[in-house]
Amino acid sequence: MKDVVVVGAGPAGCSVAKGLADEGYDVVVYEKRQEIGAPKRCGEGLSLSAMDELDLDIPDYCRMQSMNGALVFSPNGDYVRIHSNETVGWIIERKMFDKWMAERAANAGAKVRAKSDVVDLLPDNRGVVVEVEGETKRVESRMVIAADGVESLIARKGGVRGSSQMHLVDSGYQYEMVNLDLKDKHKLELYFGDDVAPRGYVWVFPKGENKANVGIGISGDADKNAKHYLDKFIDSNDRFERASVVEVNSGLIPVGGFLDDMTAENLLAVGDAANQVNPIHGGGIREGIKAGVIASDVVTEALEKGDTTSENLQKYNKRWWKERGKDLKNVESLREVLEDLDDEDLNYLSRKLDGDDLMKFTQGKRLSKLGRLLLKRPKMIKSARKLM
Ligand SMILES: Cc1cc2nc3c(=O)[nH]c(=O)nc-3n(C[C@H](O)[C@H](O)[C@H](O)COP(=O)(O)OP(=O)(O)OC[C@H]3O[C@@H](n4cnc5c(N)ncnc54)[C@H](O)[C@@H]3O)c2cc1C
Structure with missing residues (x-):
């Protein structure tokens, strides 16, 4: 019997x-894709603060382009420039990064197996049924970790969650493009507006001199699909005229609906499988890895004690909510308020806010400043109060 089966070899798993x-436990990680990390479903942005906090000494071959800030465009074309004299983040290559994460786990002693689709849980979540290259196996374990991403079959089968509501999931679409002019190869470009991206934004994340991930995330219940809005943005912008598409990516992004209880008997969920994503910018790499660190501490203690009941795993919920959930819940409230803003409101805010404010908002901080500004817009008074 294994100590732990991890389902999914993404950053969280x-x-x-x-x-x-x-800690010396006997761990196996099953990944259904034949190549870990490919195809990517990600804009590939990762902040330096996340890398430092999580002690990620990411090798150079995973780092594509350093970032020193962002250009945040409001619907009327005005923009807020966020700039630092130092590198504040990287656009990474997920195909390399995810594999590197898997190598780290393997080099620590975990057994990682690609092309292995977990199709069911054993009774009491004491293991899984897995199809390894077509051969069906029963693998018993003391615990299962559902790290199977946003679709999260195992988290659902394990009873940790139901299906996501459409409203709490964004739909993402992206082209990796080459031969385009970048405004600044060290800055993220973000574009907002009802016509550009309902409840979301278009991003241009530079991946080199003339190369970028050009993508969009919009509400799952928008009138038209994400590809429609992204194509419209690209077609209306001359600088993409000569550009080529070398990769197409799509995927869902949880934008809220945090779970009070992410555990079941002998099972817990991490990363997208537990909706652990920042509801404003859709970043989930940091959240998944952080939740993985918390989960491994709690599971280590549970295995040592020989008590992997949901009751004993509650420490995972407590720690996650204290260290991440509280701030992310604030960010979710902010997202709800932003949904009520129209283009005029966004233009107004972009005149009143600076880059530092925007950074703080995405971390769930300084929201009362936003609340105070919105109080001056009569139709926004109700929403503004939610932030005070
Ligand atoms: C368009 C888009 C852009 C994004 N941009 C960014 C960004 O710029 N920065 C950022 O931080 N985040 C971004 N995200 C979010 C980020 O990609 C995810 O939050 C992150 O990958 C979550 O990690 P995870 O390990 O929880 O899940 P995943 O990375 O999804 O990994 C889950 C793994 O489980 C595997 N799996 C699923 N079911 C099974 C099964 N039954 N058996 C075996 N294996 C299984 C999957 O194949 C997958 O490899 C973006 C997402 C999208 C869709």
Whole structure:
């Protein structure tokens, strides 16, 4: 019998697996794709603060382009420039990064297996049924970690969650493009507006001199699909005329609906499988890895004690809510308020706010300043109060 089966070799699953393998536990990670990390479903942005906090010594071959800020465009074309004299983040290559995360887990002693689709849980979540390259196996374990991403079959089968409501999931679409002019190859470009991206934004994340991930995330219940809005943005912008598309990516992004209880008997969920994503910018790499670190601490203790009941795993919920959930819940409230803003409101805010404010808002901080500004817009008074 294994100690732990981890389902999914994304950043969250590999983070838990490494933590547990470091403690000497017998861990196996099953990944259904034949190549870990490919195809990517990501704009590939990762902040330096996340890398430092999570002790991620990411090798150079995973780092494509350093970022020192962002250009945040309001609907009328005005923009707020966020700038630092130092590098504040990277556009990484997920195909390399996810594999590196899996290698870290494997080098710590976890067994990682690609092309292995987990199709069911064993009774009491004491293991899984997995199809390894077409061969069906029953693998018993003391615990299962559902790190199977936004679709999260295992988290659902394990009873941790139901299906996501459409409204709490954004739909993402992206082209990796080459031969385009970048405004500044060290800055993220973000475009807002009802006509550009309902309840979301278009991004241009530079990946090199003349190369970028050009993508969009919009509400799952928008009138038209994400591809429609992204194509419209690209077609209306001359600088994409000569550009080529070398990769097409799409995927869902949880934007809220945090779970009070992310555990079941002998099972817990991490990363997108537990909706652990920033509801404003859709970043989930940091959240998944952080949750993986918390989960591995709690599971280590549970295995040592020989008590992997949901009751004993509640420490995971407590720690996650204290260290991440509280701030992310504030960010979710902010997202709800932003949904009520029209283009005029956004133009108004972009005149009143600076880059530092925007950074703080995405972390769930300084929201009362936004609340105070919105109080001056009569139709926004009700929404503004939610932020005070
Ligand atoms: C368009 C788009 C752009 C994004 N941009 C960014 C960004 O710029 N920065 C950022 O931080 N985040 C971004 N995100 C979010 C980020 O990609 C995710 O939050 C992150 O990958 C979550 O990590 P995870 O390990 O929880 O899940 P995943 O990375 O999804 O990993 C889950 C893994 O489980 C595997 N799996 C699923 N079911 C099974 C099964 N039954 N058996 C075995 N394996 C299984 C999957 O194949 C997958 O490899 C973006 C998402 C999208 C869709």
